[in-house]
Amino acid sequence: MQVFLNADNVRFSYLSDDEPPVKNEVLKGVSLKVEKGEFVAVLGHNGSGKSTLAKCFNAINIPESGTVTVNGMDTKDDSRLLDIRKSAGMVFQNPDNQIVATIVEEDVAFALENLGVEPEEIRKRVDVSLKLVDMYDYRMHAPHKLSGGQKQRVAIAGILAMEPECILLDEPTAMLDPRGRTEVMETIKQLNETKGTTIVLITHYMEEAAQADRVVVIDGGEVMLDGTPKEIFSQVETMKNLGLDVPQVTELVWRLRKDGYDLPADIITEDECVEALAGLMS
């Protein structure tokens, strides 16, 4: 497998506004490799350093020490900045902060125009991207009249138009209602499955993380856990101690196991839970 994102012993600090500035080290030697085509969910409580790490993969943050490479390009290398941003696009929490144009399709075309892409090519890519996020029918609409989920999908289309191999999403569903959350999750999964886009999804929703190939838990600026969703969520006590949660079905099964019933420890989906409980009660 080909490594697409590579953080090697990355340290990063923010400086406060005080005089003299106080250094707050947020990443304390993080090493993480993400392979091409992987769908990785990153969990961690607020202040754990997970967003800071994501911004390192997009060259918004440059490590103080250690290296970050995106598709082999070092983020310290200024001359590759544009290529890095084109290969790893970022989607943020608030859809309203990411939309610049007054018509959906113009918004999606915005980055391409700035990159100097040929008009015909722009037309093609905008249409393809809007179809991928299922917003093509809204291409002539005003973004401010869309729902949160729709706006976020337009923001994703704007990134897709640059044809990135990787999309980094920083809590893209935090401000959305349940329907919007489902829409965005479906879009992400579909891109990963059909286009093989590498996905790094930062989220506070355990049920979303359970849908990834791999879950990475960041705490105190370090990688604490790294494994499949089953491996991670079966560690119910560890997750709770880290201030995180597990899906409700995992917790239910965990409680019943503590009550002395023989159930698998690695249940993370509704289907698995229904099947196991039906078996137990029959």
Add this chain to the structure above:
Amino acid sequence: MSIIKTEDLTYVYGEKTPFRKVALDNVNIEINEGEVVGVIGHTGSGKSTLIQHFNGLLKPTSGRVLIDGEDFTGDKKKLREVRFKVGLVFQYPEYQLFEETVYKDIAYGPKNMGLSPEQRDARVLESAQLTGLDESLLQKSPFELSGGQKRRAAIAGVMAMDPKVLILDEPASGLDPQGRDRIFEMLRTYHEVKKNTMLIVSHSMEDIVKIADRILVMNEGRVFCFDRTRKVFSRAEELERIGLAVPQVTRVIHRLNAMGFDLGEDVYTVKYAEGQILSRLKAGGEG
């Protein structure tokens, strides 16, 4: 007596324009003093429009809103009273922090109410305590606080006005699981101490069920249902149809029920589900 009552409340956005939209359509509800009510509904269901009527930010197009038995529409003096009586905490309230210190920010509401410095001081200290803000934070700039602390400081500012009704719009959104739990714990403590009325708007039913006595479900500008929390969850399938997410554990129990296991329709917490399954297993063992 009901503290909030609406009579055929209707609100229309953009009347006499091509964008006319009925946001509230003949809403009749009554909320009792001391109750904790969860308000849920899909985006555009009218829930935000509804709560904005409760402290006079919006005026009904037709119908009436009674707060503490009084209609305040068109009466400026009463409107001012209502604003103190009904405290509204908006979404992401930390964006509204503006004073030099946390103390001054929390004291802003009580100052506007015309309270003496001593009274203000007491209010600030009490609100800080209720929201779990350490006294040492009070002299700091709000911008030095962590995200969760800022949120609590903003809520403390509204609590300091000691409103009879506290309305919070998505008080836990954007916080991590621990932060969410802390906010709801804080609200429970507040309610236990003050015994006042609370309305909490949220998309997260998992959070709402931890605190609400009754749940008001809004859909397309109308009251879809307004009932005890348990009763509302027994209608999980209907709730999903109108775009609401019922807790994962409720879906699991309903699927098991459909397979013939009789675990009850009103299961909405993990603990409750565990209890139902255990009692079924034990009954089975004896039989």
